[in-house]
Amino acid sequence: MELKSFLIEHWLNPMDSLAKYNFGSSCTKAMTMDELFRVTGQDQDAFMKELSTMSLHYHLGDSTGSPRVKAAVVGTYPKSNITPEDVMMMIGGTGGNDIVICGLLEHGDNIVVFKPTYQQHYDIPKSLEFETRxxxxxxxxxxxxxxxxxxxxxxxxxKLIAFSNPNNPTGQTMYDDELREIVEIAKSVDAYILSDEVYRGMDEEYMPTILDYGYDKAIALSSMSKMYSMAGTRIGWIITKDKYAYKNFENRRSFNTICCGIVDEVIASVALENYEKVWARARKLLTRNKKIVYDWINAHPHLHVRGDAKGTTCMVRYDYDISSTDLVEDAMETAKILLVHGECFEMPGYLRIGYGAFADEEKLHEGLAALGEYLKKYDAQMK
Ligand SMILES: Cc1ncc(COP(=O)(O)O)c(C=O)c1O
Incomplete structure (x- = not known):
């Protein structure tokens, strides 16, 4: 079966640098190297010196990740009973999702996917002709x-129950009660769980991970892209205590990755070892921006948002009689406003609005004013 076009990636990648107002991105405003050291309070000169003498060979010994980066990942899960042996570094969350889905599913298996979610979770298994519920x-x-x-x-x-938590695109987040119930349901049929947690961390209060419920077949996935503001490092990881799955993932990874970039891993380690400071930077920006964006949406009678987003994006339904692909393409072409069309999540009639890319509050207000101005032509048709 054909692998469908990865709509969101094909839309956003070429547009990202052309947008005047970027409501398309699901990342928090990326840090520079200087900012990483400022935020974490680490010694940049010592780091650069260490980097200059580092061997640029593959990871020798354990190719699943350097001891330093794996220990740093473990430190970000303070309530989970995990060790570095349960961690495998990946090329982004994207690499992790692909390896987990392809590494687990076998002839006769089905997968259950919560939708909407990131397109990988359903279109990879569908392309391999697995029954996707x-x-x-x-x-x-x-x-x-x-x-x-x-x-x-x-x-x-x-074989697998897959979802994103917090959810992309809605930001909806499942906490203890729901996660426990999902674990019980997975246990009842001996299924694995893939919990894509790349947006975990926005809440000031502890946000649970699927690893917190003592189920060995739980697989948590995350990356440096969203709450760490370092998508360009292309560092992600999966964590599971299940040895069979881990071995399968390791084998598949040998075919398409061998090991992650060793320079990327060292840079990621600095952020992971100081994750509370890095998350605090992202939270500050997201909490402020989310309120501004929600207030703006709620003041628009033809836009509707539900739930309490805990990621970097929310899903907005509109009343206008236009396809979301047409609306989004026109907004970009005529006003350089970048949005994501609901079709990327098989939700026509919706727009995904991201609020993490605006470090500058004034620019966010300006962007929303421009979006309001742009939408006036559709508002006028509603009267
Ligand atoms: C839920 C989810 N998982 C994974 C990814 C992939 O991100 P990356 O490969 O940069 O970690 C994204 C990107 O938007 C995402 O939203």
């Missing part, structure tokens, strides 16, 4: 999963 997260339920439906959807051939 979709649990739709509905706007009228504030995008919360219906556990009875999930229970009815899994069976003995369900």
């Amino acid at each position: 979709e649990l739709v997260l509905r706007e009228e339920d504030d995008y919360r999963p219906d556990m009875d439906k999930l229970r009815a959807m899994v069976d003995k051939n369900t």
Whole structure:
């Protein structure tokens, strides 16, 4: 079966640098190297010296990640019973999702996917002709999963239950009660869980990970791209205590990765070892921007947002009679306002609005004013 076009990546990548107002990105404003050292308070000169004498060979010994970066990843999961042996570094969260899905599914298996989510979670298994069962997260339920439906959807051939938490695009987040229930349901059919947690950390309060519930078949995935503001390092990871899965992932990874970039891993280690400071920078920006964006949306009668986003984006339904692809392409072409069309998540009639890219509050206000001005032509048609 054909692998579908990765819509969001193909839309955003060429547009990102052309946008005047970037509501398309799901990252928090990227740090520079200088900023990384300022934020973490580490010694930049000593780091640069260390870097200059580092061997640029592959990782020798354990290619799944340097001892330093794996220990640093473990430190960011203070309530989970994990060790560096459970961690495998990946080329971004994207590399991790691909390796987990392709590394686990076998002939006869099915996968259950919560939707909307990142396109990899359903279009990779579909392209490999695995039965892909979709649990739709509905706007009228504030995008919360219906556990009875999930229970009815899994069976003995369900190998994997996959979702993003916090969710991309809605930002909806599952906490203890829901995560425990998902673990119980997965256990009942002996399925693995892939919890893509690249947006975890926005809440001031501790945000649970799927690793917190003592289920060995839980697989947590994350990366440096969102809360760490370092997408260009292309460093991600998966964590699982399940030895069979780990071995499969390691083998598949040998075919397409060998090891991650060793310079990238060292830079990522600095942020991971000081993750609370790096997350605090992202949280400050996201909390401020989210309020501004939500207030703006709520003041627009033809835009509707539900749930309480805990990621970097929210999903907005609009009343206008235009496809979201047309609206988004026109907004970019005529006003250099970058948005994401709902079609990227198979949700026509919706727009994904990201609020992490604006470090400057004034620029965010200016961008929203420009978006309001742009939408006036559709508002006028509603009268
Ligand atoms: C839920 C989710 N997972 C994974 C990724 C991939 O990110 P990266 O490969 O940069 O870690 C993204 C990117 O937007 C995402 O939203």
